Amino acid sequence: MKARLVQDGIFTLVEDITQTMDPPAQGFYWIDADVEDLVILQPLFHLHELAVEDCLTEEEQRPKIELYDSNYFIVVNSIRFDDEEIFLRALNIFLGRHYIITVTRQKINELRALKPILWEEEVTTSDRFLYHLIDLVVDNYTNVGDRIEAKIEKLEEDILMHTKKTHLNEIIGLRSEILWLKKVLVPQKEVIATLHKKELRLISEQLKKYFGDIYENAVKISETFDTFRDLMGNLREAYQSSVANRANEIMRVFTALTTIFMPLTFITGIYGMNFENIPGMHWEYGDITVLLFMLVVGLSMFFLFRKKDWL
Missing domain, CATH: 3.30.460.20 (CorA soluble domain-like)
Known part of the structure; x- marks a missing residue:
C-alpha cells in the first residue's frame, strides 16, 4: 500500500x-x-x-x-x-x-x-x-x-x-x-x-x-x-x-483425372481380353505402339481440360 x-x-x-x-x-x-x-x-x-x-x-x-x-x-x-x-x-x-x-x-x-x-x-x-x-x-x-x-x-x-x-x-x-x-x-x-x-x-x-x-x-x-x-x-x-470451394476444387481434379483414365482403362481392357485376333497383338512393336497411343490420348485430354479451365 x-x-x-x-x-x-x-x-x-x-x-x-x-x-x-x-x-x-x-x-x-x-x-x-x-x-x-x-x-x-x-x-x-x-x-x-x-x-x-x-x-x-x-x-x-x-x-x-x-x-x-x-x-x-x-x-x-x-x-x-x-x-x-x-x-x-x-x-x-x-x-x-x-x-x-x-x-x-x-x-x-x-x-x-x-x-x-x-x-x-x-x-x-x-x-x-x-x-x-x-x-x-x-x-x-x-x-x-x-x-x-x-x-x-x-x-x-x-x-x-x-x-x-x-x-x-x-x-x-x-x-x-x-x-x-x-x-x-x-x-x-x-x-x-x-x-x-x-x-x-x-x-x-x-x-x-x-x-x-x-x-x-x-x-x-x-x-x-x-x-x-x-x-x-x-x-x-x-x-x-x-x-x-476447396472441396469442389478437389472433386473437380479427381473427376478430371478419372475422365482421363477412362479411355486408357478401356484400351487396356480390350488388350487384356483372351482373344487372338486383336490388332497388333502379335506385332513386334505392338506394345510400344499401344503405350504411345495411350500417352497421346491422356495428354490430349489433359491439355483439353486445361484449355477449358477444368484443371
Whole structure:
C-alpha cells in the first residue's frame, strides 16, 4: 500500500496512513492498495462492508457504482489483449471528498500511465483524478478494438488465401471473447452515464461535461464491438465457403483425372481380353505402339481440360 499527497499533480509520499484521514490544506490523498490492505483502510475511511466484501471475494466483478454517505464505490474493468486472449482486471475505486483509494489484485497499466497526466494537468482534486483514470480505461478499450480489427482483417486475408482447419477455432474463440466483452461494456457504459448525468455531490458540475465525452467514446466502442460480432459471423461464412470451394476444387481434379483414365482403362481392357485376333497383338512393336497411343490420348485430354479451365 502506498499513500501519496497529490497537490497540483505533484506527489508526496505519506508514511503514516492515519494522516490521510484528515483533509489536507490543498490537494487530496491517493491510496494505491491491495485487497489485503482493506482490513486497515475500512475502519479509517468508514468503507461500506458490502463494498469491501466485493473487493475481497470477487476476482471478476461487474462494473457498477454504489453511492454511500461518505464515499462512492466504483468498479470498472481494465482490459488487456495479448493477441491470443483478452483479459479483464477489476479496478475498485473508493472516491471521497479528500481522498481516492484504488484497490487491485494485479498491476493495472492505466495506474502507471496516469501519473504523468496528473502532473501535466496539475490535478488537485480527487474527482478529476477519477476522470483521468476512467478516461484512460476507456481509451485502452479503443486501442484493443483497433488491434482486434487488425486481427480480424488478417484472419480474413488468411482464410481467403490459405484456409486451414485452425482458422475455425480462431474464429469461434475470438467471437466468444467479443461477445463476452460486449456484456461487460454495457454495465461499464451505465457507470459512466451515471457519472455524467446524475447529480453527485462528490463530482463537480464542470467535470460532468467531461464524463459526457467519455460516455460518447464508450458508446462508440460498444457499437464497434457490435460490428466486430457481425464481422465474425461473416468470417465464419467465408471460412465455410472457402472450405466448400476447396472441396469442389478437389472433386473437380479427381473427376478430371478419372475422365482421363477412362479411355486408357478401356484400351487396356480390350488388350487384356483372351482373344487372338486383336490388332497388333502379335506385332513386334505392338506394345510400344499401344503405350504411345495411350500417352497421346491422356495428354490430349489433359491439355483439353486445361484449355477449358477444368484443371
